[in-house]
Each structure stands twice: as C-alpha cells, then as structure tokens.
Amino acid sequence: MDLLGTQEMPTTWRCGRFLFDLTKRKRPIVMGILNATPDSFSDGGRFRSVQDAIAQAERMIADGVDLIDIGGESTRPGAEPVSLQEELDRVLPVIDGLRDYGVPLSIDTYKAETMRQALRAGVDCVNDIWALRQEGTVEAVLESANCGIVLMHMQRDPLTMQFNPEYQNVMVEVMHFLQERANLLLNRGVSHDRIALDPGFGFGKSLEHNLEMLSKFDVFSKAGYPVLAGISRKSMLGKITGKEADQRLSPSIAAAILAADRGAKIIRVHDVSETIDALKLWEAL
Template structure:
C-alpha cells in the first residue's frame, strides 16, 4: 500500500471529502455536464481547489433504473481522468464493478477501487489481490441498479447490512487483502426505502463496530428530496446536513458533489468538537 493512501485514509484526524466526478451522459446528479474528458478534468480541478481529499471518477451511471455500459466505453471515459491526476497530491478513486476496469485503473495509478458490488463480480477479488497497494471500498446493495428500487425489503436492515459486511470482509481478507486496505459504504439509496436509509444513517456507529472506516454517500440523493421536496439540483442544504449527520455518527469519508459547502460545514463541526475535547 502506498504511504500516501494509508496515511490519508486510515490516519487522518478529520473526516475526508470525496468529490464526485461523473464522466457519464446520464448521471442523476449532473445530467452529463462533465461527460467530455476536458470538462471532467476541469471539474476535478475545481473540486480539488474547493478542498476535496479524494476524487471519485465514475464512467457508468448507477442511478436507479440505469443500465450497464461496455468495458471499452467505461475505460475510454475514466482512464484519461485517472492519468491526469494519478501523480498529483490528491487521492484518486475509480467507481467501478468491472474487474478489467479495475485492472486498467490500477495500472493507470488509481489509489482506490470504489465498488458498489463489493468485489462480487467474477474476477474482481483476484484483481485486487494482485495489487498490494490499492484501497477498496465495499458497498452494500440489494439487487442491481436496474431494479434495486422496485421493492426493497429487509427483516432488519441494520443487522443485514452488518452481516453482509462481516461476510465480505472475511472473504476479501481470506485472499490476502489486508483489513487496513478496506473501507465500507452502507449504500444509501441502493436497494433501500427512505425508512431503510434513515435507520442506517441514524445507526452508522453500529457498522463502525466492524473497525473499518465508513464512507457515506448521501449527496443529492432522492431520500433527501423525499424529505424536503427539492429537485436534485436544489439539494445542497440537505446534502450538507446529511454529510454532517453521517460524520457525527461515525463516517470517516463523505462522498459529495458540493465540496466547498461540505468542507465549510465540516470546519465548523471539527472546531466545535476540538473545543469540547
């Protein structure tokens, strides 16, 4: 593992901000504004200037009802962005479930694999095991993006998500991936109703018992729109509030679209918490 990744993720004293770079024509949050390589790079630079600690680069939309894209097309979208920032003072993550995209991204210099499928795709475990440096974020999802919001059901959402991570951590570490390389994401909005999401957000510390850093991705999601009634492009205030709640409840990384607003809010929270210590 690179010292940069290890220090930045696992030893950071303050929560980290992951800025979203969607290189897709159909993202729910930005409608393809950064689909071109040039626009995506400029957007990434803007996020860095606003204070992002990590860039999360995705070439395939995972919004509810979305359909997968081919490997070659996803590579065409993400590799140039990864290469543009791989040698900069910023951690670079690739948001993908495809083993070949993971492999090529690692070669290109990515620091983290952010997988909504938690390395369950055939060959994904092997790709990560061969690399001794990349961090891996395992996300929980019920179903697939195309149908995950049709009728999600759980007997006990909190326990089922906990059990899922416990099992995945055991599987991943059994093939030689050290526990210190792992991050977990409860997957807000991925096969979950509003009530499921609220229970998870309110009880994140239960998942922290797994002793793996928590990532929370709540920015602009429909669960927030269900609370306020605001459209996706008008959810900055609720997104920042959700990020702060997640951090208070144990998240170490927040994945956001509005980096500066989140950074400013976290600065206030961090100052208050430091004063109380």
C-alpha cells in the same frame, strides 16, 4: 444491538500511494464525485469531456478535496449498464490527466477489467457497488499490493434495486453482508487497513431504511473498518424536501454532518467546498 461484536478500528486507511491517518485527522475524508457520464442522476453530462472532467477535478482540489472518485457508468436506480470499452474510454483519459496532481484517485466500477486498467493507470482505490461480487473482481484488486477498497451493500442490482426493497432488519443484514465481504478479502491476504465499508444509501433501500441507517450510522463502525457515507443529493433527500437533485445542497450538507457525528470516516459528495466548510465548523466544536 449485537452485530458480530465490536472490532478495533484501524489507525490508518491505506489508499494506494497515500496513507490516511485516521487518528490525527478529526474531520472525515471528503471524497469528491467526478462523473464522466452523460446520465448520472445529478450531474450527468456536465463533465463528459476529458477537459471538463479535469477542470472540475482541479476545482475540487482547490477546494480541499481529499480523494476524487471517478466514474464512467451511472448506477442510479434503473440505470442501464454500459459496455466495458465505453467505460474505459470515459475514465482512462481522466485518470491519465489527474494522476500527477498529488491527490488520491478512486475508480467507481464493478467491472474487473476496468479495475485492472485503472489501477495500472494510477488510481489508488477501487470503489465497488457490488462489493467485489462480479466475476474476476477479487482477483483484480489482489493484483495491487496496496490499493484502497470500498465495499458497498446493494440489494439486487441498479435496474431493480428500488422495486420494493425489503429487510427483516436492515441494520443487521447490511452489517452482516459487509462483514462477510471484508472477511473474504482478509482470507485472501488483503490487509485490514486497506478496506472501507459503505452501507449503500439508496441502493435497494426505502426511505425508512435509509433514515434508520443514518440514525444508527455509528453501528457500522463496530465492524472495525472506516465507514463511508454516500448521501449527497440522493432521492431520499428529495423525498423529504421535495427538491430536485440539483437543489439538494442544504440537506446533503446536513446529512454529511449527521454522518460525521455518528462516526463516518469518509463522506462522498458532489459539493466539495460547501461540505468542507460545514465540516470545519463541526471539527471546531
């Protein structure tokens, strides 16, 4: 499968105040999910208060998390958007409470002003499900000289993305989209080693599309960027196992190992301790 040729993978991923050496480490970067929301699909409402969110972050840090991804708006299928002010009220106090813990912080948002304020508050990475397609978002990340940037593929929007998603070839279409978004940033002066890609499991994909992307996950690395796998507790695992979101630990770990085996450099998860333990065994082999 020829997808724009094979590009050389960077040796590092720059993430704000931090620099991940991708050649020395064997296991992927583990990005822990911290949802400061009342309605996220798996853990909505559990860490809604600042104190609860910081306590959860402290647990993840103790478990060995490499990067914490803070979100103030649910992007589950069918999710309604929240106002800018509500999102800022949810995430900025959490960022303020965590920025001196010595662990990289990411902001999970598609709003330009949230990106700006989060970067000024001390986050090291912007993780955008819209891949910086919303107005002003490219300019927002350009204000930072070294923040990490995760570009994700999504078909349509969270309200409609799971209404009969269709592709002629999901691998080719997702790969081309991500490469085009990365090229836009390169042309605006963003250094290659700041960019990571996310094919967007569950964001405008059927179960068959998701399984094809996981089985051929190594193809995405040919674009020449670190690739993130975000499969933790997602509905594709529920469709396979018949389990509810909070009962999908086992298939989430299995998916993380399969993605790592196929070249994932970043694994985004809810269950940090269990995932790291599984990856330690994978790394030992």
